[in-house]
Amino acid sequence: MHRRMLLAGAALLALPPARAGATKPEVAAAIQALTGGAKLRQGRIKLDIPLLVENGNAVAMTVSVPDAVSEAERIRSIHVFAEGNPNPNVINAFFGPRSGRPGLSTRIRLATSQTVIAVAACADGTFWTDSIELLVTLAACIDEI
């Protein structure tokens, strides 16, 4: 009995953090402000972050556009949100016509285990998204000097 409970507990710990319903209200509001209510679709962009983050102070993140898109569908901007951070905004990036491949890599801070969402705005007025649910073992933001 005892052992079975332990096993159940271990299984719970191993599960990724439960997705709190859908998106957090403030993140949903930020995305709504960005899209103006337009539908978000999966695809066109790809978000890459390790699923298990050992140190939340510097997490490598890449947003890329795997398939070439036509000039009319050019990706104008990419916005990244981290739901579990005190301020969910991470980065807004804007691409001019001369930017080669839209996309970026940087290092971000993650306060806790959470879902990270990337949204891309295209020149044809469509919005695309990708998200990753991840575990953070050492959180950013809590350290003192």
Next chain:
Amino acid sequence: MARPLINAPKSVRRGEVFDIRILIAHPMESGQRRDDVGKPIPREIINRFVCTYGGEEVFRAEFFPAIAANPFLTFSVSAVESGVIVMTWTDDLGASQFESIEITVT
């Protein structure tokens, strides 16, 4: 601000897409932390980065406190003509750091 490190090719073929990698030393103080006596440390981050190529904006980013210390960024540029690529970092205090590189398009 500290002098940034920039990694980009010196010469590229016309039409080629190349990556620019940048790194600048900056604590990116998030405004979430407290000092030894519990006083909040005010936010002080680089909040803006702009890259122009031949005077035209190719890439622009708004940073938030969720960008890690010593911001590192990779983005790409499409080679059009030989020219100067100018990069500008601006922080919360309004201070700016400029850096330019010359690119030869063959």
